[in-house]
Amino acid sequence: MNTARNIATAIAAQLQQAGYMAVFAGGSVRDSFLGLEPKDFDIATNATPEQIKSVFQGDTVLCVGEAFGVVVVVRDGENIEIATFRGDGQYGDGRRPDEVKLLTGVDPIEALKEDAARRDLTVNAMFLDPVSGVLYDFFGGRNDIDSRTLRAVGDAEARFAEDRLRMLRVARFAAKLDFTVEPALMKALKKNADKLKPGLVVSWERIARELEGILLSRSPVVGLELLRESGLLQQFLPEMAEMVGPSARQDPIWHPEGSAWTHTMMVLAEAAKEVAMEEGDNARSFEFMLGVFLHDVAKPRTMTTRVEVVDGAAGKQEVVRVSNFGHAEVGAVMAKDICRRLKLSADTTNRVSEIVRLHMQMHDMADPSIRRSKLVKLMERSDILDLIRMQHCDVMGTGRSLAERQASSHRAYYLALREKLAACQSPSQRLGAEALVTGKQIKEMGFKPGPVFRIIKDAAFEAQHDGVFTDAAGASKWLKENAERLASSPEPVAAGPTAGSKHCC
Incomplete structure (x- = not known):
């Protein structure tokens, strides 16, 4: 051939x-x-x-x-x-x-x-x-x-004046090749960064394409650090430029590595390493890498501090602790705004924002006391492998000891749980099992699609996977006994972050 x-x-x-x-x-x-x-x-x-x-x-x-x-x-x-x-x-x-x-x-x-x-x-x-x-x-x-060096052909400023997109291409090639940018080229990048003019000179679609190239490269951290140091990142992702400085401090216990930016770069490095070791189209995913990049985007906007007395080598001492309660939820909204700005598809926007929204929950779901139906619902998500990978990279990308980081990774637990649920002896309780209570049955009882319809359907899913019923007859009986009660119950309110939530990651 x-x-x-x-x-x-x-x-x-x-x-x-x-x-x-x-x-x-x-x-x-x-x-x-x-x-x-x-x-x-x-x-x-x-x-x-x-x-x-x-x-x-x-x-x-x-x-x-x-x-x-x-x-x-x-x-x-x-x-x-x-x-x-x-x-x-x-x-x-x-x-x-x-x-x-x-x-x-x-x-x-x-x-x-x-x-x-x-x-x-x-x-x-x-x-x-x-x-x-x-x-x-x-x-x-x-x-x-x-010499593994990026250098402009002729005068760098003249090349950028001709085509402003070339500034982003420098960052992409630095990430792709893991090359160093020579000083004159870096100087020209810093001097001309404000001339990028997103949406006016360089389209958002082309910016998104270059960002994708950086995130999927062998060394995404190299390209992103270059964007930040040159001032280019500020031009199209000012939210991420906030990830350094006083408002981007992190908790010294959970994050001894320093700023939210430093943590994000460490997590991205872990993600790039994970992707390089995996095979298949799902491994190298722009949605996953963008979700990793944006996972803590709201930390500067949710930062609060408190003083605690802790035991140290020199005895008791005061430590300024940092919390970012709600940063995953706020970050999901910000991620959607960023994806829309970059003109990304609705599917990509949803996948990225969901990684951001759920990345904190994944630290707390590796608990055998959690109801089986809740774990099934999580494991049946189409993006579950991204979420598992995100949790692992999130804890590994910190400055804590290797033993602490490895102990905080739930990847092995989640993958084993996924296999266990898929191999359940009861067919009605396996991952992907067909719902025994169907929307048609709920409609036949007089309920129209809407909030109440969803409450009944969600409760039926939980009952099925918690083993309350295991066949069609049991499902029909359960529906007749519980539908009216569920319809008259107030709609549950999603729980928000609490004072007991983990501060990590």
Whole structure:
């Protein structure tokens, strides 16, 4: 079976045989030098789109951006993008060039150098001839790979003035490659951060995409620290910029590591480590990583302090304790606002806000005295694996001793509980068991969908999984005996945080 590399090499060779220059461009060259197998192979050439189409008459050619000199050749199921060497004109809107100049009919090496000069980072501005193996590196990208450094092509401020999104791309590549940003580039980021202008110059959708790239990278903490230190985070997530400073203090007993930001970065590092060890599409989830990032977003807005006398090495001493009662609930509301600002889908918004809302409850649910039906309802959630993972990362991402952190993780308990509930001997009490009291039955008793309907249905679920009834006959009998009583009962009020709640995490 042909690989994408073999197909792209054959396409480049075909262009060369037709008399044109053709080289691999950008990311595939960078990744090859990093020992990574590129997913995509883009080709740059001095052939025009019309000439490219003429060369590949036997293939499907998609004209995706001829005005910018870009076409796609489809061969053996692979889409290979081919772009004509080009130079960009002025960038009037801070995002896209007002015009592009296709560099054909001129010396191909000079055209290639001008094409490289319009790119953002030196590591992305290299070209490789896949046939001869010749590397074209006009700005020192190969050396920057060796030193694991991100450096702008030419003047960093000029690159950012052309396209403000490039500032966020620096953070994404720093996170993806775990590279250091060289001082001149960092200085330019700090100087130009306030020019990002979310929603005006750079769209919220593109900001969300770059944030996703950072959170799903090998080193998300590197990218997020860069966003904070440069001032970029303040431009689009000011709530997270509040996570340092006096209002972001945490309890010294539960969180000796310091600020809420420090804790969040430690939890994210744990989450990235967990994701790297797991397999499958569900492991690497933007929703999960964004939920982790935002899980304590409300701590600065819910912080209260009190003085306690504790026993220390020097005897009794006063300690300022910190509480953040209700931060999960307040944070869930804030998370929804942030997701909507980023133009994320309703499903993503719900998943993220639920991780934030429930992350504190997950510290308290590993209790054998809790009713079985309540545990079943929790374990049947579609996001339960995210919630279990969140709880584990939350306690591991603190400055407490390893023994204390491991003892506070409930992951093993929850996973074992999930297996136990799924293997219950009584089919009606297993995870995912079909409800024995149906909505149709409740309607037949004269109850219309609404609050009372939900109360009856929830009570029936609890009764079934607590073993009050185990078959359809028992369910029907239970419904007849309890429906009217439940309908006349006041709707239960969700319990809020209490003084006895844990302060942790």
